[in-house]
Amino acid sequence: MDFFHAHQAQHYLVLAAMLFALGAAGVVLRRNAIIVLMSIELMLNAVNLTFLAFSRFPLVPNSPMGSFLTGHAAVFFVIATAAAEASVGLAIIIAVFRSRTSVNVDEFDTLKL
Amino acid sequence: MAEAILFYLFAIGALVAGAQVIFRRNPIYGALSLVGALFFLSGIYVLLAAHLIAILQIIVYAGAVMVLFVFVIMLLNLKEEELGEQRITAWKGVGLAAVVASFGVIAWRALGPAFPQGALMQGDRRVDNALLVSGFGGVKTVGRILYLASILPFEVTSLLLLVAVVAAVVVAKGRI
Amino acid sequence: MEVTWLHLIPLLPLIGAAVCGLVGKWLPKSWVYAVALGSVLLSFLIGLRAFIGLGEQTPLFHELWFNWFSAGSLRVDMAFTFDRLSGALTLVVTGVGFLIHVYSVGYMEEDPGYWRYFSYLNLFIAAMMTLVLGDNLVAMFVGWEGVGLCSYLLIGFWFTDEEKAYAGRKAFVVNRIGDFGFLIGIFILFNQTGTVGIAQINSAVLPLGVASMAALCLFIGAAGKSAQLPLYIWLPDAMAGPTPVSALIHAATMVTAGVYMVARLSHLYVSAPGVMAVVAVVGVLTALWSALIATSQNDIKKVLAYSTVSQLGYMFIGVGVGAFFAGTMHLVTHAFFKACLFLGSGAVIHGLHGEQDIQKMGGLRKYLPSTRTTFLVATIAITGILPISGFFSKDEILGQALHTRAFSFLTLTPNGSARLTWLGPLIYAVGSFSAFLTSFYMWRCYFLTFSGEYRGPDSVHPHESPSVMTVPLWILAALSVVGLVLGLPQAWVHGTGLQHWTWEHFTEGVFSRPRGGAPEEFSPYLGYGIALIVGWAGWACSYALFFKRGLAGDELLTARVQGLRRALANKLYVDELYDFLIVRPLWALARGLFRVVDATLIDGIFVNGIPALIAWVGAMARRFQNGDVQRYLAVTALGVAALLYVFLVRG
Numbered sequence: 001m002d003f004f005h006a007h008q009a010q011h012y013l014v015l016a017a018m019l020f021a022l023g024a025a026g027v028v029l030r031r032n033a034i035i036v037l038m039s040i041e042l043m044l045n046a047v048n049l050t051f052l053a054f055s056r057f058p059l060v061p062n063s064p065m066g067s068f069l070t071g072h073a074a075v076f077f078v079i080a081t082a083a084a085e086a087s088v089g090l091a092i093i094i095a096v097f098r099s100r101t102s103v104n105v106d107e108f109d110t111l112k113l
Numbered sequence: 114m115a116e117a118i119l120f121y122l123f124a125i126g127a128l129v130a131g132a133q134v135i136f137r138r139n140p141i142y143g144a145l146s147l148v149g150a151l152f153f154l155s156g157i158y159v160l161l162a163a164h165l166i167a168i169l170q171i172i173v174y175a176g177a178v179m180v181l182f183v184f185v186i187m188l189l190n191l192k193e194e195e196l197g198e199q200r201i202t203a204w205k206g207v208g209l210a211a212v213v214a215s216f217g218v219i220a221w222r223a224l225g226p227a228f229p230q231g232a233l234m235q236g237d238r239r240v241d242n243a244l245l246v247s248g249f250g251g252v253k254t255v256g257r258i259l260y261l262a263s264i265l266p267f268e269v270t271s272l273l274l275l276v277a278v279v280a281a282v283v284v285a286k287g288r289i
Numbered sequence: 290m291e292v293t294w295l296h297l298i299p300l301l302p303l304i305g306a307a308v309c310g311l312v313g314k315w316l317p318k319s320w321v322y323a324v325a326l327g328s329v330l331l332s333f334l335i336g337l338r339a340f341i342g343l344g345e346q347t348p349l350f351h352e353l354w355f356n357w358f359s360a361g362s363l364r365v366d367m368a369f370t371f372d373r374l375s376g377a378l379t380l381v382v383t384g385v386g387f388l389i390h391v392y393s394v395g396y397m398e399e400d401p402g403y404w405r406y407f408s409y410l411n412l413f414i415a416a417m418m419t420l421v422l423g424d425n426l427v428a429m430f431v432g433w434e435g436v437g438l439c440s441y442l443l444i445g446f447w448f449t450d451e452e453k454a455y456a457g458r459k460a461f462v463v464n465r466i467g468d469f470g471f472l473i474g475i476f477i478l479f480n481q482t483g484t485v486g487i488a489q490i491n492s493a494v495l496p497l498g499v500a501s502m503a504a505l506c507l508f509i510g511a512a513g514k515s516a517q518l519p520l521y522i523w524l525p526d527a528m529a530g531p532t533p534v535s536a537l538i539h540a541a542t543m544v545t546a547g548v549y550m551v552a553r554l555s556h557l558y559v560s561a562p563g564v565m566a567v568v569a570v571v572g573v574l575t576a577l578w579s580a581l582i583a584t585s586q587n588d589i590k591k592v593l594a595y596s597t598v599s600q601l602g603y604m605f606i607g608v609g610v611g612a613f614f615a616g617t618m619h620l621v622t623h624a625f626f627k628a629c630l631f632l633g634s635g636a637v638i639h640g641l642h643g644e645q646d647i648q649k650m651g652g653l654r655k656y657l658p659s660t661r662t663t664f665l666v667a668t669i670a671i672t673g674i675l676p677i678s679g680f681f682s683k684d685e686i687l688g689q690a691l692h693t694r695a696f697s698f699l700t701l702t703p704n705g706s707a708r709l710t711w712l713g714p715l716i717y718a719v720g721s722f723s724a725f726l727t728s729f730y731m732w733r734c735y736f737l738t739f740s741g742e743y744r745g746p747d748s749v750h751p752h753e754s755p756s757v758m759t760v761p762l763w764i765l766a767a768l769s770v771v772g773l774v775l776g777l778p779q780a781w782v783h784g785t786g787l788q789h790w791t792w793e794h795f796t797e798g799v800f801s802r803p804r805g806g807a808p809e810e811f812s813p814y815l816g817y818g819i820a821l822i823v824g825w826a827g828w829a830c831s832y833a834l835f836f837k838r839g840l841a842g843d844e845l846l847t848a849r850v851q852g853l854r855r856a857l858a859n860k861l862y863v864d865e866l867y868d869f870l871i872v873r874p875l876w877a878l879a880r881g882l883f884r885v886v887d888a889t890l891i892d893g894i895f896v897n898g899i900p901a902l903i904a905w906v907g908a909m910a911r912r913f914q915n916g917d918v919q920r921y922l923a924v925t926a927l928g929v930a931a932l933l934y935v936f937l938v939r940g
């Protein structure tokens with residue numbers, strides 16, 4: 001890989017993989033539910049980056065979908081969905097916090113509140 | 114050249130900020146680190162000629178979603194002692210190993226067979242630049258895709274947002 | 290000749306058994322009696338009608354009632370054959386059976402379980418008829434097992450008494466040993482001839498080894514059913530049942546099934562002369578053994594039981610030396626006088642309200658005159674001091690044994706040095722000695738019961754039985770006398786009308802002749818003389834010891850041969866020997882198997898182990914669902930890593 005001619009696809013893909021791994025590690029390792037949600041946002045961002053990288057550096061000369069910008073459209077929807085999911089997730093955390101006064105995920109192991 | 118410098122700048126920034134998110138104990142520091150990571154990522158998006166997305170990331174993601182996160186952290190108002198200690202269990206180790214392995218696989222693939230020369234080449238010429246239409250990543254071209262090709266997901270997403278609003282209100286309200 | 294009504298003979302008592310057994314408890318007593326007695330009487334009448342119909346043109350009636358099952362090349366039908374032998378047996382069984390049913394009406398008057406009793410009794414008649422009339426070995430075996438079952442049910446009739454229940458169980462278990470031999474015999478015969486039909490087997494040509502094996506196995510069955518050495522032990526214990534049961538089953542009919550079977554398969558047995566020798570030897574040894582034991586028994590029924598075993602031994606001597614007609618003739622006459630003896634003893638027991646010990650009897654001739662007379666007639670018959678039925682039949686057997694040629698070509702060793710021509714005369718000598726003993730113990734029994742003075746407690750007042758019980762006694766006594774016609778020697782009746790009534794003439798052609806041929810014509814007078822001398826000698830000894838002195842005679846005898854007498858009184862310790870050799874090891878084996886196989890292996894591993902295993906697996910699996918989301922995610926990450934590996938690396 002050429003470090004200095006950096007405008008190549010691998011850089012972006014590896015960066016995205018690293019960010020994704022960081023996010024997944026955070027989800028698995030951290031106890032605080034808010035941190036978990038933020039790690040999920042990090043993972044979604046890594047996905048966005050991958051979409052955009054493949055949109056900019058396609059694998060084939062002709063796009064099977066008519067244009068190369070469908071990646072951008074996908075990212076648009078990902079952002080919207082991430083927003084929706086974050087809001088609902090935080091609402092749940094608030095609701096659970098009310099009865100348990102704790103936001104540690106390993107204390108949420110029974111169905112009854 | 115300039116691109117390389119900028120890229121590495123933004124990349125390292127994003128990685129450090131991401132690491133801060135998962136390693137800091139206080140969630141407010143994590144939230145602020147995430148905001149920083151989002152900014153750096155936005156810069157990288159610009160390098161990828163995704164201008165609209167970059168702006169949207171700042172306005173929506175960093176500006177609205179993260180603000181929401183900060184609000185909730187403030188609302189919970191966890192004291193220092195309530196934050197809790199980190200517990201390491203065997204299963205967490207397994208998960209971590211799996212995550213690292215996944216990363217390894219992806220990286221290996223990305224660095225290897227996916228793009229043998231870093232970009233699409235035809236002989237000696239890079240062809241991907243020629244594929245960039247004018248206005249690549251701009252409002253007009255992205256808008257065309259959104260409203261013409263993927264109008265259905267667009268409308269459904271608006272419904273999704275409505276549902277999310279209602280759900281958030283209902284769940285967090287407690288007594289309806 | 291094919292007929293369609295033969296099956297009624299076993300079927301009617303079976304229906305009677307079903308009715309009495311299922312609803313007899315709620316029917317009026319007289320109805321139960323009517324059903325039970327009526328069914329047996331009807332069987333007897335049908336048999337009589339068939340018997341009269343037998344003649345030159347119709348040597349036998351045959352009926353194929355239904356095909357029971359066919360499997361491969363085996364075809365088993367419920368089929369019946371009514372020829373001269375089975376016909377005569379039918380009359381004997383149903384006739385004597387009917388008389389005993391009548392007697393039982395009186396005997397079981399006060400027993401609350403009378404309906405059960407008559408049901409079992411009818412069932413017995415049905416099974417016995419199936420045995421006698423059976424056309425093939427399997428049908429005969431059905432009857433065989435059936436009479437064994439009824440024997441068990443009736444011996445243990447008063448099952449609330451543990452000892453009586455055990456006696457029934459003992460009879461069944463010992464019978465089972467014999468039945469096993471019977472089954473092996475059937476298997477061998479089917480394997481070699483491809484059929485189980487008796488007529489077919491009797492006309493098949495079998496190699497010596499096969500025939501010997503089959504005959505021997507069948508004889509083991511006969512030894513169990515007919516109480517020969519070593520399987521006779523159940524018969525004395527079987528006296529725990531009601532006395533009419535002892536009369537019918539264990540004297541007149543069931544125990545003769547073994548003799549009947551050997552006679553029926555006469556062709557098979559003459560093909561295996563070695564086995565015939567075994568049969569004769571077992572018979573004579575049994576006769577001697579049980580006669581010895583009978584001399585020292587004090588229970589009147591036990592005396593008669595051992596006497597039955599002894600007389601069965603005589604029947605086996607008869608069929609063993611090739612004189613099948615002699616053995617079966619003794620079967621018929623024995624049915625008459627032994628039934629009479631047993632019913633008489635039953636009348637005595639009934640009259641003394643349950644007393645069975647002859648030491649507490651005596652002088653009963655004054656109180657029970659009818660019983661005494663019939664008992665006297667029957668005793669004369671069995672001991673043969675006057676020429677009535679028993680005399681002729683027993684002497685015929687011994688005479689045939691003396692002059693038999695069935696063993697003349699048998700040798701003790703394979704390469705043939707000593708020929709067994711002396712076996713016949715030896716059997717004759719031992720048999721005559723046993724006849725002496727028979728006379729001795731039977732007269733002892735009679736004298737101690739009816740002669741002298743009453744030795745019992747004053748509280749018991751002996752009384753005669755009602756006429757429903759004494760009439761059968763008189764009929765049987767009369768038959769014991771009249772039965773002499775069966776055994777009249779050819780020399781006396783040749784050319785007269787009586788010739789057709791002798792058993793030898795009657796069963797002409799039914800049996801096969803032994804290999805060595807029939808014995809040459811011999812004069813019966815020498816045999817008669819010796820038999821009379823032997824019988825009177827026994828009477829004389831008994832008279833001297835017991836007529837006047839009563840029990841003092843017993844004491845005199847014991848003083849002389851103390852050890853022997855005690856051993857005989859204890860049945861020569863055979864039961865104890867079996868218990869030590871067989872019963873205890875089997876119990877130990879069963880206990881061991883229970884502990885090792887049942888408790889440890891099956892319970893431990895299968896019954897308890899499998900649930901424990903399942904519970905352990907469940908406990909393991911439960912850990913995946915404990916509500917910890919991060920664990921779920923970790924597992925998911927693991928799955929994702931695997932998928933990525935598969936798709937990206939392996940392509």
